[in-house]
Amino acid sequence: SASIEIAGVSKVYDGGVRAVDAVAMDIRQGEFFSLLGPSGCGKTTTLRMIAGFETPSAGEIRVDGADITHVPAHKRDMGMVFQNYALFPHRTVAENVAFGLRMRGLDKATIAAKVKAALAMVELSGLEDRRPAQLSGGQQQRVALARAIVIAPRVLLCDEPLGALDKKLRQQMQFELKQLQKKLGLTLVFVTHDQEEALAMSDRIAVMNGGRVEQVGTPTEIYNQPMTRFVADFIGDTNIFRGERVAASLSLDVGKGLILVLPPTEAQGTGVLSVALRPEKIRLSPRGDVSGAASSSAHGVVENTNFLGGAVLYRITLEGGHRILVQQPNAGTSRLFVPGNGVTLDWTPADLVVLK
Numbered sequence: 001s002a003s004i005e006i007a008g009v010s011k012v013y014d015g016g017v018r019a020v021d022a023v024a025m026d027i028r029q030g031e032f033f034s035l036l037g038p039s040g041c042g043k044t045t046t047l048r049m050i051a052g053f054e055t056p057s058a059g060e061i062r063v064d065g066a067d068i069t070h071v072p073a074h075k076r077d078m079g080m081v082f083q084n085y086a087l088f089p090h091r092t093v094a095e096n097v098a099f100g101l102r103m104r105g106l107d108k109a110t111i112a113a114k115v116k117a118a119l120a121m122v123e124l125s126g127l128e129d130r131r132p133a134q135l136s137g138g139q140q141q142r143v144a145l146a147r148a149i150v151i152a153p154r155v156l157l158c159d160e161p162l163g164a165l166d167k168k169l170r171q172q173m174q175f176e177l178k179q180l181q182k183k184l185g186l187t188l189v190f191v192t193h194d195q196e197e198a199l200a201m202s203d204r205i206a207v208m209n210g211g212r213v214e215q216v217g218t219p220t221e222i223y224n225q226p227m228t229r230f231v232a233d234f235i236g237d238t239n240i241f242r243g244e245r246v247a248a249s250l251s252l253d254v255g256k257g258l259i260l261v262l263p264p265t266e267a268q269g270t271g272v273l274s275v276a277l278r279p280e281k282i283r284l285s286p287r288g289d290v291s292g293a294a295s296s297s298a299h300g301v302v303e304n305t306n307f308l309g310g311a312v313l314y315r316i317t318l319e320g321g322h323r324i325l326v327q328q329p330n331a332g333t334s335r336l337f338v339p340g341n342g343v344t345l346d347w348t349p350a351d352l353v354v355l356k
């Protein structure tokens with residue numbers, strides 16, 4: 001498998017839509033790399049430029065250091081899986097999987113052996129003679145995957161490949177795809193708008209917004225140290241406060257006239273800032289119970305609760321009117337708060353993330 005460098009790549013479609021705007025990223029060999037962002041942010045366009053289905057308006061794409069920006073798609077040795085599978089409806093499973101091999105002019109016996117191996121890899125052995133309409137959604141997705149990997153591609157490109165599957169099957173396929181990718185040592189570029197999916201599967205994620213890359217990082221970096229307000233907001237739930245940094249101190253505005261002065265955090269920047277705090281980083285206790293945490297606590301009232309099973313999400317109105325989310329592990333009925341309860345919130349200053 002191969003590494004991919006995307007260097008200052010832009011795409012302006014006819015009619016002037018700037019779908020991708022000066023994107024740069026280095027995808028490492030053998031890496032599961034996701035492009036994550038809302039609909040219309042340029043994920044598919046980026047993937048199609050890597051595949052060679054679209055030509056960049058500017059910039060360069062390199063594979064293992066070689067410029068392939070103008071190499072035609074069929075000479076790039078890349079496999080592609082689409083959300084709608086794009087199987088040939090009138091051909092059997094085996095014929096669908098054999099397609100890329102026949103295009104490459106391999107002999108019949110070699111094709112048969114490779115098809116067999118690819119179908120075994122995706123656990124479809126025995127279904128060679130079925131047609132796509134005789135398969136479940138998950139099986140069709142596996143055929144599409146087998147068709148993409150059978151050519152032993154240098155890179156596998158997947159555009160929302162699990163989007164049409166229901167939740168249980170989707171989670172199972174996420175697990176299987178990741179296992180297959182590791183087993184084959186494939187460089188895999190995976191497009192999704194689903195942040196949970198990206199966090200679960202990826203070695204690294206590029207978060208995109210409006211044609212640009214907001215941040216590239218591991219799932220934990222993206223979640224724990226979002227660099228921009230967009231990333232903090234898009235990945236998971238988050239509370240965003242106004243902060244003010246003067247010299248070594250950071251003040252956090254948690255409500256009407258209430259500014260808490262905290263020990264300095266590692267984050268850079270001065271003046272007025274946005275500060276993010278994840279709901280699960282806040283501890284909740286009955287009002288007045290907290291001792292010794294006065295410099296990073298606040299008081300409020302529970303407005304409503306959302307039982308998530310393993311955890312409980314509370315919406316709390318702070319003194320001063322700010323509304324925030326707090327998530328606590330489900331520690332049993334006796335530890336639950338109900339609407340109207342007065343609560344004290346506290347957190348560790350190091351969990352505050354200063355955004356750009």
Ligand code: ADP
Nearest residue numbers: 013014017019038039040041042043044045046
């Ligand atoms: P995503 O996959 O993240 O949803 P796309 O890459 O499909 O985003 O689209 C990015 C932007 O480019 C959108 O505004 C979309 O409408 C536009 N776009 C996509 N394909 C074309 C095209 N063939 N012609 C013109 N505009 C396009």
Ligand code: MG
Nearest residue numbers: 040043044045
């Ligand atoms: Mg898309």
